[in-house]
Amino acid sequence: HPEVKQEMKRIANFWLEKGADGFRLDAIKYLIEDGTNLENTSANFSLIEELNQEYKQISSESFTVGEVWSNTNSIIPYVQEDRLDACFDFDLASDIISSVNSSSTVGLTQQIQNIQESYPALQYGTFLTNHDMDRVFNKLGNNEKMKLAASIYLTLPGIPFIYYGEEIGMTGSGAHENIRRPMQWSNSVNAGFSSFSPWRSVANNYITNNVETMISKPNSLINHYKKLIQIRNKY
Numbered sequence: 001h002p003e004v005k006q007e008m009k010r011i012a013n014f015w016l017e018k019g020a021d022g023f024r025l026d027a028i029k030y031l032i033e034d035g036t037n038l039e040n041t042s043a044n045f046s047l048i049e050e051l052n053q054e055y056k057q058i059s060s061e062s063f064t065v066g067e068v069w070s071n072t073n074s075i076i077p078y079v080q081e082d083r084l085d086a087c088f089d090f091d092l093a094s095d096i097i098s099s100v101n102s103s104s105t106v107g108l109t110q111q112i113q114n115i116q117e118s119y120p121a122l123q124y125g126t127f128l129t130n131h132d133m134d135r136v137f138n139k140l141g142n143n144e145k146m147k148l149a150a151s152i153y154l155t156l157p158g159i160p161f162i163y164y165g166e167e168i169g170m171t172g173s174g175a176h177e178n179i180r181r182p183m184q185w186s187n188s189v190n191a192g193f194s195s196f197s198p199w200r201s202v203a204n205n206y207i208t209n210n211v212e213t214m215i216s217k218p219n220s221l222i223n224h225y226k227k228l229i230q231i232r233n234k235y
Contacts, residue, residue, distance in 0.1 A: 016055065016058045017058065021061075022063035022085070023064050024064075025064055029070065031044050031047055039070075052082055064084045065085065066078050066079075066084040066087045067088055070090070072091045072115065072118060075089065079123040080120065086123045086124055088127055089115060092111050092126060092153075093127050093128055096128060100140060101140065112156070122157055126156050126158040127161040129163055133179070134172070135163075135170055137170065143220075146169060150167075155232070164183055168184060168209050172203060182194070187206065191210055
């Protein structure tokens with residue numbers, strides 16, 4: 001509907017003019033349906049191209065990253081034809097976790113090669129899990145595996161994204177509310193998140209797994225993340 005589209009542009013422009021750097025676009029493959037075809041329609045691609053032109057006119061440096069929860073080959077069209085600047089690669093995320101858990105590099109090596117051959121240069125996001133998935137600590141189970149997974153994805157090409165709390169081993173599985181619990185800043189009441197009771201209670205491991213406690217330990221998970229980020233930024 002034309003008025004809906006204009007409102008989308010108006011809201012985007014409002015935030016860009018406020019100084020926002022860009023947008024993470026959720027479930028982007030579902031914007032426009034065509035009969036029984038619910039995703040990846042030609043009209044959907046046309047709309048994304050039109051929105052991208054709008055963003056770049058307001059701010060040529062604005063950046064968009066799309067959530068296209070599909071296999072790599074289905075994601076590629078979203079970073080072509082001036083549609084999105086980047087997309088999260090879900091196959092890579094699952095292959096990193098599988099590789100760490102199985103101690104086998106076969107699937108991961110193949111996926112890295114597929115990415116290098118498929119995407120326009122560096123137009124993909126690397127990550128481990130997000131706000132719709134069981135937390136990566138629940139999948140890996142210990143800090144050494146967490147450090148290895150972080151070392152892999154933070155040293156790969158692409159654009160890395162860290163889901164908050166991943167760097168301190170926050171836990172959560174099942175319902176989305178469990179995966180999006182309050183950030184664990186300290187071992188104080190409500191994990192230092194708030195002096196008031198949060199809508200969702202903090203996770204059980206907040207006494208040991210919190211920023212304040214872990215940052216004082218040189219070999220902690222959070223300091224491993226900080227070191228990797230410093231190396232990445234420097235080189």
